[in-house]
Amino acid sequence: MRLKLVSLLIVLSGLSACSTTEKPSNTAENQSGQANTALSQLTDAQSMYQAALNRQGADKIQLLYTARDAAITEQRWSLLETICFELESTPSVDQIQNKLYIALAQEKQGKSDRALEQLQLLESQLTLPEHKAWHQYLTARVYASQGMPKQAMPYYFAASTISNENNFTVADLNKDLWASLTQLSSYALERFNRGSVVQQGWVNLALYHQVYLGAPVELHQAMNNWMRRYPGHPAAEILPKKVTELVQVEPLNVNRLAVLIPLSGANERLGDALKAGVLAALDTHPLEQTLFIDESLSAAEISLKLSEFKADFVIGPLLKSNIEKLSTAQTLIDYPVMHLNSFEGERISQQHFFFALSPEHEIQQALERFLTAGYQKPMLLAPNNSNGQRLVEYFNQQWQRYSEVKPQVGFYAGKDDMPKTITGLLEVDQSKERIQVVKSLFKQEVESETRSRSDIDVIYILGDATETRLIKPYLDVNVSTFADRIPLYASSKSHSKQIDSTDKGDLEGLYFTELPWMLDGQIKQHNLRQQYERLWPENTDISQRLFAMAYDATSLLGDVKQLSMIQGKRFAGISGELSIETNGYVTRTLDWAQYKNKQIIAVELATEQPIPLFMQSATGINSAD
CATH class of the missing domain: 1.25.40.650 (Serine Threonine Protein Phosphatase 5, Tetratricopeptide repeat)
Incomplete structure (x- = not known):
């Protein structure tokens, strides 16, 4: 790391040689000698900066230059920003170069909004190739830091092209460019x-x-x-x-697969679904041997079974408590593992991965859809329990990155509470009160119709299948008939193949995210769905989803190493389009579907990576289009 910082320092300092900066001149030999003696006694950026504040003229500038270089070497970005602000008051300093230093310091501190603002102000003032290349590179880093590699790439490419054509290097450019490119x-x-x-x-x-x-x-x-x-x-x-x-x-050469799932107790039914998914995948990806182990066994018992079996790969456990148990005991540290849930603890090995049917994936996908479609004021309806509150909080946190408008939120305690929650949010109750006041002023009958608020432009339902079927009719009757219909969206929790087999009519028009496995005609493995329906026609929705997850966890064994190295690589699974993040977590992109004419149809809904709020005022944003 120190060598990289030295390289950064050399290149940034090299900007001075190519610029029109006036170097501080010595006014007298004795002053120079005193300055050099004092400088030799200063050992770090902070002491150099403090000493500079007590100097005047050329001595002060020289000390600030040295302190600035030292701050980069020491990675003291806050101090670097402070030093650069001090240099801004000095006319002889190359202000373009100095502002690039400020943007660098701000970006390194995570102040992406300030860094981007600084870079925007500089854009029209750039003349030197070195300045232009660094400007493009730092702009790219801002976008990359926000998880926007596609938007960062044009700036990275520009920096690489400028530096190559002018025969100089920009420290860390190639490394950072490649990191974003492979996403x-x-x-x-x-x-x-x-x-x-x-x-x-x-x-x-x-x-x-x-x-x-x-x-x-x-x-x-x-x-x-x-x-x-x-x-x-x-x-x-x-x-x-x-x-x-x-x-x-x-690719991993897996011949002996161990699968840790619940094989006894209250969760045995979930284990049966997972086992069926693994075995179904092994029909098309056969291995030499597969061993199913009850994850409820002690860590020592599991360790012995894995050792005797000589497993090449482990799938599971499912329950978070058992993941924690085996993580604490480091039972799986020497095996590549695909856990079947998320884990709040520390990832103990780079070859450990986490595959969960996380509702947060769907919320992020819905949020990106809303922003792409131009919706500005969403309304969320969720059950008033820990899960509902957690998902609403997650939506709000993510939404605030992209919009200043606060979503409207309604929590309902149960069936009886839903009408009050909905009419209150839509302000229908206030409309009814106004109607009663008007009617009281006239003796004859007054024709009237309630009005709902018109600023809500999309509604997102986070309830389960039963709750969604109760909420939808309330929304239908409480939105003004003369107003535009508010688009309704929901997560996969709203969809139940069991309930839908007899009732789809109440959900007309509703969009929802769902696993391809749960939608007719959305998977290539048509025979697999037919076999499943023949063997388990009455299986619950959760069993079907766990089957799909286990099927994919087994099917992607040969790709897991590549998926973990290339963030841009995708695996088309029956539980969604899968990728693996740098932290080892499998992320899913689900299909979109809609209830229409008492049928469920797959739909294509445009979804783009949203632009963070502080970037939305940026002009001249490059794209690949």
């Missing part, structure tokens, strides 16, 4: 495959990375072809190491 899907990469030769070189390298990872011979040949096609490309700095790493990445 993109192959579709997004193809859309970037144009522009400068430098940009195309980066994109094609990432495409080879995705296509041939896990195939050492083909990958090595592809890399050789790339080097012949793009001689002198800036990626050559990281390529030798990357080629070695990538060629060594082969």
Whole structure:
């Protein structure tokens, strides 16, 4: 890390040599000698900065320069920002360079909004290639820090192209560019495959990375072809190491699979569903041996069984308490593991992964849909319990990143509480009170119709299937008949194959997210659904969803290593489109469906990565389109 910081310091300091900065001149030899003696006694950025505050003229500027360099080396970003603000009051300082330092310090501190504002103000003042390259690089880092690699890439490409054409380097640019590039899907990469030769070189390298990872011979040949096609490309700095790493990445060779699931007790039924999913996947991906172990056994008993079996991979456990038990005992530390739930504790191994049917995935997907569609004031309806409150809080936290408008929230305690909650949120009760006042003023009959509030533009229901079927009619009768219908959305909890087999009419128009497995005609494995219906026609919704999760957890064993290395890589599963984040968590993108004409139909709803609130005023945002 220290070598990287030194490199950063050298490049940033090099901006001064290319700029028109006037170097502080010595006014007298004795002053210079005194300054040098004092400087030699200062050992860190803070002491240099404090000493500079007591100096005047050239001595002060020189000490501030030295303190600024030291602050970068020491990674003291708050101090760097303070030093740069002090230098802003000095006319002889290269203010463009100094403001780039300020943006760097702010970005490193997580002050992305201030960094972006600083960079926007600089944009029209840039003339030197070094300044332009650093401006583009720092802008890219701001977008990347917000989880927006697609938006960051045009700035990264511009910085790489400028620095390459002008024969200088920008510290950490290649590393950061590659980190964001490998988060993109192959579709997004193809859309970037144009522009400068430098940009195309980066994109094609990432495409080879995705296509041939896990195939050492083909990958090595592809890399050789790339080097012949793009001689002198800036990626050559990281390529030798990357080629070695990538060629060594082969799919996991799993012959002996151990599966930890509930095989006894209150959760045995859930274990049966998981076991069925594993066995169904093994029909098309056969292994030498599979061992099912009851996860309720002690850590010592499980450890002995795994050791005797010589497992290559472990799937499970399902229950969080058992994940914690085995994590504390470090029972699974030497095995690659796909846990079947999330875990609040520390990830004890880089080869441990977590696959959960998390409702937060669906909330994030719905939120992104609302923002893409231009909805500005959502209303949430949720049960007044710990789960409902947790999901509403998660939605609110994420929504506030992108909008200043606060969502309306209604919690209902039960069936009897729903009408009051809905009429209160829609302000229908106030409309009824106004009607009663008007009627009291006239003796004859007054024709009237209640009005609901018109500012709510989308409603998101977070209830289960039974609750959603009670809520929907209340919404239908309480929204003004002469007003535009408010779009209704829900999560997969609202959908039940069991209930839908006899009743779909009450949910007309409702959009919801769902596992492809739970929607007719949405999976390629048609025979699998037919076999399932024949064997378990009465299975519950939760059993079906656990079946799909276990099926996917087993099916992606050969891809788990590549998925964990390439964030842009996706696995088309029956539980959703799957990817693995750097923290080892499997994330899901579900299908959209709608109730229409007493049928459930799959629909395509446009969803884009939203732009954080502080970036929305940015002008000239680049895109791949």
